[in-house]
Amino acid sequence: MNNQPVKRSKTRVDLYGDRFRARGGSLSPRLQAVASYINENREVVLEHTAMEIAAATQTSDATVVRAIQALGFAGLRDLKQTMERWFGPSISSAEKMTSTVNALACDINSSIDFVLEGHQRACEALAEPENRAAMAQAAALLVEARQVAIFGIGASSILSEYVVRLFTRIGTPATPLNRTGMMLAEQLINLQRGDVLIMMAQKSAHREGQTTLREAKRLGIPTILLTHATDSRFSKEAQVVISVPRGGDNGKVPLHGPVLICLEMLVLSVASSAPQKTIKSMKRIQDLHRSIGKSGGKKG
Structure with missing residues (x-):
C-alpha cells in the first residue's frame, strides 16, 4: 500500500x-x-x-x-x-448519473458504447497475467473452502446473493455478508475456520468492511478482494487482490458488470477444478426439481 x-x-x-x-x-x-x-x-x-x-x-x-x-x-x-x-465533497450517485447522461447527450449509440467500452476495458484488464495469477490463487483457496462467504453491501449486495446461489449449485456451500449494522453482525457470527472470504469493496474503509476483515483475520480466514482501488486499506489486508476496473472516471457512473464477470470466472474456475463434485451437485438439483414438478399440483 x-x-x-x-x-x-x-x-x-x-x-x-x-x-x-x-x-x-x-x-x-x-x-x-x-x-x-x-x-x-x-x-x-x-x-x-x-x-x-x-x-x-x-x-x-x-x-x-x-x-x-x-x-x-x-x-x-x-x-x-x-x-x-x-x-472536498464526495460525488453522490445522483451527481454521477447527471454527469454521465449529460455526456451521452441523449444518444442511444453513445450509451451503448459507454457500457461496451467499459466492459471491454475491464475484460482486457482481467485477462492480464497478474490478474490471471491472482485468480488462480483465489480458485485454489476456494476449492478447499469449508464455506465461501461473499461480502458486498450497497449495490454489491445483489451480486452477493446471486453468487451465493452459483456456488451452492456447484456443491460449494456459500453464505452472503450483505447487510449492515446488527444484521451484518448476525451474518458474521456464522463464519468459521476453514471458510474463505470473497470481498467486493472499493476505496472507502467503511466499518462493515473493516469489521468483516477483522473477524476473518481472527478466524484465520483468507480474503480474496475484488476492487478497483488496489491501494486501499482493504487491499493491504487481503491475501489475494484481483484488480477489477469499473469505469466511473471523471465523475461518471461506475459499472457493476465487470465485478460480476470476475465472480463468474471464479465460480467456473472452482467448478472446473472439482468437476465430479460439480456434476454430482447439479444432477442432485435436477432430481429434486423433477420431484417437485411431479408432486407440485397435487392436493393432499
Missing part, C-alpha cells in the same frame, strides 16, 4: 499537513507515531474512532486525543471536519 498522503488541488489548504510539518518534530515518539499515522491514512481516519486509531498505532485513545490537540485541533471531530474540507 502506498502510504503517501493523498494529493489534492494546490488551491486547497492542507491545514493538517502544514501543522504536522511545523510541529511534528517536537512531539514525543508516541504522539509523533499517532500524528504520522493520521497523516498517512487520512481516508481511513475519517471512518475511525479514537479507540480504533489507538489500536492501529498501539497507543491509547487518550494518546490519540493528545496528539491531535498537540497539532492545534480541538479534538477528533475538529480534525475530521478539517480533513473533510481538504478532501
Whole structure:
C-alpha cells in the first residue's frame, strides 16, 4: 500500500499537513507515531474512532486525543471536519448519473458504447497475467473452502446473493455478508475456520468492511478482494487482490458488470477444478426439481 498522503488541488489548504510539518518534530515518539499515522491514512481516519486509531498505532485513545490537540485541533471531530474540507465533497450517485447522461447527450449509440467500452476495458484488464495469477490463487483457496462467504453491501449486495446461489449449485456451500449494522453482525457470527472470504469493496474503509476483515483475520480466514482501488486499506489486508476496473472516471457512473464477470470466472474456475463434485451437485438439483414438478399440483 502506498502510504503517501493523498494529493489534492494546490488551491486547497492542507491545514493538517502544514501543522504536522511545523510541529511534528517536537512531539514525543508516541504522539509523533499517532500524528504520522493520521497523516498517512487520512481516508481511513475519517471512518475511525479514537479507540480504533489507538489500536492501529498501539497507543491509547487518550494518546490519540493528545496528539491531535498537540497539532492545534480541538479534538477528533475538529480534525475530521478539517480533513473533510481538504478532501472536498464526495460525488453522490445522483451527481454521477447527471454527469454521465449529460455526456451521452441523449444518444442511444453513445450509451451503448459507454457500457461496451467499459466492459471491454475491464475484460482486457482481467485477462492480464497478474490478474490471471491472482485468480488462480483465489480458485485454489476456494476449492478447499469449508464455506465461501461473499461480502458486498450497497449495490454489491445483489451480486452477493446471486453468487451465493452459483456456488451452492456447484456443491460449494456459500453464505452472503450483505447487510449492515446488527444484521451484518448476525451474518458474521456464522463464519468459521476453514471458510474463505470473497470481498467486493472499493476505496472507502467503511466499518462493515473493516469489521468483516477483522473477524476473518481472527478466524484465520483468507480474503480474496475484488476492487478497483488496489491501494486501499482493504487491499493491504487481503491475501489475494484481483484488480477489477469499473469505469466511473471523471465523475461518471461506475459499472457493476465487470465485478460480476470476475465472480463468474471464479465460480467456473472452482467448478472446473472439482468437476465430479460439480456434476454430482447439479444432477442432485435436477432430481429434486423433477420431484417437485411431479408432486407440485397435487392436493393432499
